[in-house]
Amino acid sequence: MPRRLARPLVAALVLSGLLPIAFSTAPAHADTYFPITGSGSTWSQNALDQWRSNVAKNYGMTVNYNGIGSTSGRTDFIAGTVDFAISEIPFQAKPQDGSAPEHPTTGFAYLPIVAGGTSFMYNLKIGGIRVTNLRLSGDTITKIFTGAITNWNDAAIQADNPALAMPNKPITPVIRSDGSGTSAQFTLWMATQYPKLWKTGMTSQFPSFGESKAQKGSDGVAGYVSQDYGEGAITYVEYSYAKKAGFPVAKVLNAAGYYVEPTAYSVAVAMMQAKINDDSSSSAYLTQILDGVYNATDKRAYPLSSYSYMIVPTEVTSKGIFNTNKGKTLGAFLRYVLCTGQQQADTLGYSPLPMNLVEAGSDQIKRIPGAGNAGIDFASCKNPTFKAGDSPSKNQLAVIAPYPADCDKKGTSQCTTGTAGAANQTTPVTGSGTGGTANTKTNTGTKTTTGGSSNTGTTGGSVSQPTYDENGNVIAGSTTDGTTSGSGTTYGAAVSKPFTLPDQTTASTQWLLVAAALLLVAVVVAPPLLSQRLRRSGGADVSR
Numbered sequence: 001m002p003r004r005l006a007r008p009l010v011a012a013l014v015l016s017g018l019l020p021i022a023f024s025t026a027p028a029h030a031d032t033y034f035p036i037t038g039s040g041s042t043w044s045q046n047a048l049d050q051w052r053s054n055v056a057k058n059y060g061m062t063v064n065y066n067g068i069g070s071t072s073g074r075t076d077f078i079a080g081t082v083d084f085a086i087s088e089i090p091f092q093a094k095p096q097d098g099s100a101p102e103h104p105t106t107g108f109a110y111l112p113i114v115a116g117g118t119s120f121m122y123n124l125k126i127g128g129i130r131v132t133n134l135r136l137s138g139d140t141i142t143k144i145f146t147g148a149i150t151n152w153n154d155a156a157i158q159a160d161n162p163a164l165a166m167p168n169k170p171i172t173p174v175i176r177s178d179g180s181g182t183s184a185q186f187t188l189w190m191a192t193q194y195p196k197l198w199k200t201g202m203t204s205q206f207p208s209f210g211e212s213k214a215q216k217g218s219d220g221v222a223g224y225v226s227q228d229y230g231e232g233a234i235t236y237v238e239y240s241y242a243k244k245a246g247f248p249v250a251k252v253l254n255a256a257g258y259y260v261e262p263t264a265y266s267v268a269v270a271m272m273q274a275k276i277n278d279d280s281s282s283s284a285y286l287t288q289i290l291d292g293v294y295n296a297t298d299k300r301a302y303p304l305s306s307y308s309y310m311i312v313p314t315e316v317t318s319k320g321i322f323n324t325n326k327g328k329t330l331g332a333f334l335r336y337v338l339c340t341g342q343q344q345a346d347t348l349g350y351s352p353l354p355m356n357l358v359e360a361g362s363d364q365i366k367r368i369p370g371a372g373n374a375g376i377d378f379a380s381c382k383n384p385t386f387k388a389g390d391s392p393s394k395n396q397l398a399v400i401a402p403y404p405a406d407c408d409k410k411g412t413s414q415c416t417t418g419t420a421g422a423a424n425q426t427t428p429v430t431g432s433g434t435g436g437t438a439n440t441k442t443n444t445g446t447k448t449t450t451g452g453s454s455n456t457g458t459t460g461g462s463v464s465q466p467t468y469d470e471n472g473n474v475i476a477g478s479t480t481d482g483t484t485s486g487s488g489t490t491y492g493a494a495v496s497k498p499f500t501l502p503d504q505t506t507a508s509t510q511w512l513l514v515a516a517a518l519l520l521v522a523v524v525v526a527p528p529l530l531s532q533r534l535r536r537s538g539g540a541d542v543s544r
Contacts, residue, residue: 033332034325035062040073040086042218043182044308046240047114047348048086051341055333063333067217071099071179071204077311078104080320084330085311086113088181089188089204090287096201099179107314109364110286112357113337115271115307116350117262118185119249119420121242122234123225124152126167126430130248132418133427135160137253137410138303142194144234145173145186147210152232160253162433163414170211174221174235177214179204185306186236193294222247239263239420240349246421251408256299258404261419263302265401265442267351268385270296270305272398276360286360300401307353310334314367327370334365335374339381346384349420354385356392400442407436 045067055061065086068076073085074092090110091102120141124131136144140156143149149156153166176183183206190198200207208214213233215221222241225233234250239262242249251259260266273292277284287309294303312330313322338361342352353361362375379388385395407415417438418425429435 031328031332033059033061033329035064036083036326036329036333037064037066037321038073038084038086038310039066039068039076039082040311041070041088041181041308042067043070043088043118043180043185043238044086044114044116044350045218046238046244047341047345047350050344050348051333051337054341055336059332059336061329061333063329069176069178069204069217070181070184074102074311077108078102080106080317080322083313083320083322083326086308087311088306088308089184089202090284090309091311092204093283096203099205106317106319109312109314109367110284110309111312111334111361111364112286112307112353113310113334113361114342114345114350115267115305115353115357116345117239117267117302118182118189118236118304118306119239119242119262120234120252121222121225121237121245121247121249121420123227123230123232123247124167124169124234125231126164126427129428130422130425131164131427132248132422132425133164133414133416134248134250135253135259135414136250138189138193139197141250141252142190142197144171145175145190145212145236146197147173147212148197150210158431160259161414161431162412163416163429163431163435164427164433165430169232172230172233173210173212174224174230174233175206175208175212175214176216176221178216180206181308182218182236182238186304188290189294189304192291238349242420243349244421248418248422248425249420251415251419252303253410254299254301254303255295255297256301257410258299258408259410259415260300260302260404260408262305264346264351265397266300266302267305268354268395268397269298269401270301270303271307271351271354272296272298272393272395273301274305274307276356286364299404305351307357312364312368314369316369322369324370327368328372331365331368331371331374334361334368335376338362338376339383342383342385352383352385352397354392354395354398355383355390358383358386359392402439402441402443405436405439407434408438 045065048065052063052065055063070087070089073082074087076082077085091104092099093101093103095101120136122134124134136157137160140149140160143156150171152169152171158166181204184202184204187198187200187206188202191201206214213224215224218237218241221235222237222245224230225235226245226247239249249261251261254260270293273296275289275292277287277289279285288306290306293301293305296303312334313320313327316323338353338358345352358376358381365371366373366375385397387396390396405415407413413434413436415438416426416429416435417423418427
């Protein structure tokens with residue numbers, strides 16, 4: 001550009017205040033990130049997919065992920081075909097389901113990435129009205145998923161739900177068909193708490209029984225329950241999938257005698273009782289010990305709370321595809337996940353990791369080859385569970401977690417407020433018990449047990465999501481409608497796609513400003529250029 005034209009351009013940009021922005025809109029990072037690939041858990045995939053989308057947009061970072069189940073992810077890691085894996089349980093040296101032992105031949109570490117609650121998503125109506133406030137005790141859940149309870153009007157279910165006249169309808173338990181960390185977590189809970197009812201022990205492969213339906217992946221089991229033919233069905237799945245599908249989950253009876261929903265708050269409270277295997281010589285180093293969570297006596301605690309791990313390499317070998325260039329990307333991604341990424345956990349249906357787990361994860365990031373021996377900068381970490389000066393044992397979410405209302409206590413009353421994706425739909429009292437309103441107000445220091453009706457969650461609107469047939473297969477090109485009617489709501493199927501969340505950066509605004517700057521440039525520069533061209537054109541004509 002001629003100097004005489006560059007000067008008015010710069011002047012215009014300076015006067016408009018857009019010159020700094022025009023140059024700052026290039027990616028803030030000067031790093032080059034090599035693509036990385038992982039596979040494994042669907043339990044935490046909704047969170048992971050959102051984080052992958054965020055770093056791709058904001059940092060030019062490519063993180064590929066295949067949600068094929070925890071067992072397959074661990075197998076891929078052993079084979080060296082992925083750079084990382086995600087699982088809810090560690091490698092199994094002696095799998096109780098009879099599958100082959102899992103023996104990694106390269107160095108690895110377990111790194112916590114997000115906490116959450118394994119929930120019980122269901123599809124049930126009474127008199128044509130969708131039930132959104134179901135409650136279940138632990139032994140009732142175990143009997144449902146062992147075939148001992150087969151009908152919704154069973155006396156045990158009726159006892160859990162005094163305000164509902166439970167319908168005479170068969171129960172369809174929906175289980176995972178693939179090797180799943182969710183199955184492992186659920187069966188570990190049953191084996192620990194109800195060994196006389198569940199005698200199989202912890203297993204990633206949930207055995208078929210009775211009228212159960214087996215589906216692949218978290219989106220598969222949630223998708224089956226969410227269809228019209230899924231009425232009467234119940235499944236175990238991460239809370240996030242029910243929230244995204246617009247469906248309710250059962251409140252589960254805890255050790256304090258209260259029925260609790262697996263919100264970010266109730267999971268945070270329960271995880272205060274989790275222990276971490278701190279034996280660095282153990283193959284299960286940094287994995288979770290959940291006995292205290294299962295039996296937490298805080299009335300706010302959700303008993304099936306846990307967290308998910310990323311399995312990361314701690315050495316480079318000739319066997320796999322991992323190298324130090326990829327280690328740089330993996331380290332940067334995990335620093336984002338443990339801090340800024342945790343801000344979205346609640347919205348996505350999870351619970352952010354507390355400081356002690358972030359500290360543990362930070363130490364493991366340093367062990368990743370190529371990550372620069374750099375862990376978390378806690379002074380700038382924007383994880384919502386802690387603030388500067390907090391001790392590792394404190395969790396800010398647990399401090400403000402709401403206490404359950406009296407109607408959530410086991411007895412003759414029952415809260416009519418909906419849960420998860422159906423939180424804004426109440427269920428009318430049809431049984432002999434009394435109703436009430438659930439408490440969702442955060443705790444400000446007074447242990448109140450009343451007040452605050454739930455009015456969150458999403459429903460309605462058109463959603464372009466696939467419909468599943470009765471075997472759980474996607475019907476090509478199908479779309480479900482999420483419009484609300486007077487007698488209930490028709491919901492879309494649960495699919496594993498990133499939630500639509502507002503970006504946490506100002507990238508969009510900056511690009512709009514750049515566009516404005518370019519327009520200003522056109523206004524300032526174009527006239528002189530055009531005038532010069534016209535003068536030259538006019539001179540040529542005269543000389544002829």
